[in-house]
Amino acid sequence: MCSMLPAAPDAAPESPACADSGLTRRLALKGALAAAGIAAAGGAALRPARAAAWPPQTIRIIVPFPAGRVTDVVARVIADSMRAAHGTTVIVDNRPGANATIGMEALKRAAPDGATLLVGGLGSHGLPPAVVENYPFDVNKDFTALALMAEFVNVMVVGPQVPARSVRDFIAHAKAKPGDLNYVYTSNGASNQMTAELFKLQAGLDIVGVPLGQAGNSLVMLQRGDVQVAFENLPTVKGAITGGLLRPLAVTSPYRTPQLPDVPTMMEAGVPDFAVTSWIGIYGPPGMDSALAGLVEAELRRIAGTAEARQMLQTAGFEPSFKPRAEFAAFQRGEVERWTRVARDAKIKA
Numbered sequence: 001m002c003s004m005l006p007a008a009p010d011a012a013p014e015s016p017a018c019a020d021s022g023l024t025r026r027l028a029l030k031g032a033l034a035a036a037g038i039a040a041a042g043g044a045a046l047r048p049a050r051a052a053a054w055p056p057q058t059i060r061i062i063v064p065f066p067a068g069r070v071t072d073v074v075a076r077v078i079a080d081s082m083r084a085a086h087g088t089t090v091i092v093d094n095r096p097g098a099n100a101t102i103g104m105e106a107l108k109r110a111a112p113d114g115a116t117l118l119v120g121g122l123g124s125h126g127l128p129p130a131v132v133e134n135y136p137f138d139v140n141k142d143f144t145a146l147a148l149m150a151e152f153v154n155v156m157v158v159g160p161q162v163p164a165r166s167v168r169d170f171i172a173h174a175k176a177k178p179g180d181l182n183y184v185y186t187s188n189g190a191s192n193q194m195t196a197e198l199f200k201l202q203a204g205l206d207i208v209g210v211p212l213g214q215a216g217n218s219l220v221m222l223q224r225g226d227v228q229v230a231f232e233n234l235p236t237v238k239g240a241i242t243g244g245l246l247r248p249l250a251v252t253s254p255y256r257t258p259q260l261p262d263v264p265t266m267m268e269a270g271v272p273d274f275a276v277t278s279w280i281g282i283y284g285p286p287g288m289d290s291a292l293a294g295l296v297e298a299e300l301r302r303i304a305g306t307a308e309a310r311q312m313l314q315t316a317g318f319e320p321s322f323k324p325r326a327e328f329a330a331f332q333r334g335e336v337e338r339w340t341r342v343a344r345d346a347k348i349k350a
Contacts, residue, residue, distance in 0.1 A: 054114040054295050055082065058089040062118040064103025066096045070235075073316045074149055074280045075119040081303040099350075100124035101136060108142050112288040114296055117146070121280040122191055125332060130339035131189035131350045140333055144284035144293055147300040148323035148331065150313050151277040153234045154195055154252040155260065157241065159222040162229070167249050167269035170229065171203050178206040182227040184218045185209055189350040192218075194339055195231040195252055195276050197346040202271055222246055233278060234259060235317030252276040257319060279335075280318070281328055297325050 059082065061075045072094065079090035095103035103118060110116035125139045137143075156167065164170035174181050185193035193209055200207060210227050212218055219240050221227045230237075231252060238259065240246040250266045251257055254275040266274040282300055284293060303309050304322040313320050323331060343349070 054292055055086050055088050055299070056113070056115045058091065058115065060091045060093050060116045062103045062107050062116065063092060063094045064096060064100035064118065064120065064124055065094070067094050070152065070233075070278075070316070070318075071119045071121060071123075071280060074313070074318075077309050077312045078119075078149070078282070078300070078303055081306060081309055082299070085302070099128055099132065104137060104143070107283060107285055108137070110285045112144070112285045112292075114284065114288070114292050116285060117296070118143070118283045119280060120283055122278045122335070125281070125283070126279070126335040127189055127191060127194060127339055128350075129336050131194075131343045131348055133349055139336065140329070142286055144286060144288040144325075145329040145332055146282045146284055146293060146325050147297050147304075148279055148281040148321065148328040149300065149304055150318040151253070151279045151321045152318045153257045153259075154191065154231050154276055154278060155234050155237060155241070155263070156199070156229065156231050156249045156252065156266070157222065157237055157246040158229050158249060159225055159227070159246065161225040162247070164249065165247075167264075167266065167271060170249060171205065171270075174203075174205045174207055179208060181207045181229065182210045183207055183229045183231070184212055184221050184227040185230075186212045186218070187350075189343070189348060191233075191276075191278050192231045193348070194342055196229075197348065198276065198342050199231065199266075199271070199274070201342065201345055202274060219246070231276075233317070238317065253319070259317070277319075277321075279321075279331075281323075281332070293325060 061079055063072045063075045065071050072092070075092045079092050082088050082090045095106055100120070100123065104120070104124060107116060107118040125143070129135050129137070129139050158164060158170065162170070162173070164173050183196045185196060187193070188211070196207070196209060199205070207229070212221075218230055218232060219237065222230055223245055234251070234257065237246055241248050241260070248260060248263045250264050250269040251260060252266050252274065254265060254267065256263065256265060284296065301322060301324070304320060310320045
């Protein structure tokens, strides 16, 4: 019988059969060790990616809206800064359609390794969960909130036919004509509709929303007097304001903007607890390792603090405003809860 023990130095040579058996055992042992190594590597691959591997050679930033929109601008600011700092290949991947859910689904299915990110905001992660029936995502669980990068101010503007020179004047004007005044909005559940409805609820007004439609132009409608008021993103109406075509009554942010330093906030104008901004944040797939998420957050903080990024964002009409991931996640939960209440009270469903 062939021994399983190592041979003594003075032992007789093994028989050919035993030698063959020993070779077989050695090959089997090597195979087992190799298989164990493969299994260990496979197990590591199944675990969430660790922070040491980031940034990867290629990063994809999904934008769930068409090129040229505000989310796209932020994505390209981030991409430019990452390329310059790390030599990383950064691809901005526009995936518009289905109220941003096509791009969001792509992120949800991506590996949580930090190589795929998404730029979203109020229009994808704040308002749709509040107004869309059977919304396909739980935005607080299906994505990893990494950082809020910027806000842009909304402004309450009236047309030249409206006599009001302040928010208090407008409230008095509207209360004297219940149901006669109109506001314009782009689509059901859009930020300009939801902000107007919040204003109605808090001021106790009866003003009627008018959808813009495919061929409409809110600036023209305001100037002609088809509608009397709108709550628009500042970049959209800034030219009409500086040209004297529209009159700003207040900004909806909790702070005054340097772009309209003489225009008060809604709270300064007499509407308590009224603070609305459109915000832009960065997300990763669900299940990201905490240390990895922390590294991505740190890179986004670095970008937000650079003079180049701040200048690009301000030129595009943004207010740079960084929130780290824990603060951003809590902020988003509060936004979804608030807009869900507004949609319920205003009976808005998309």
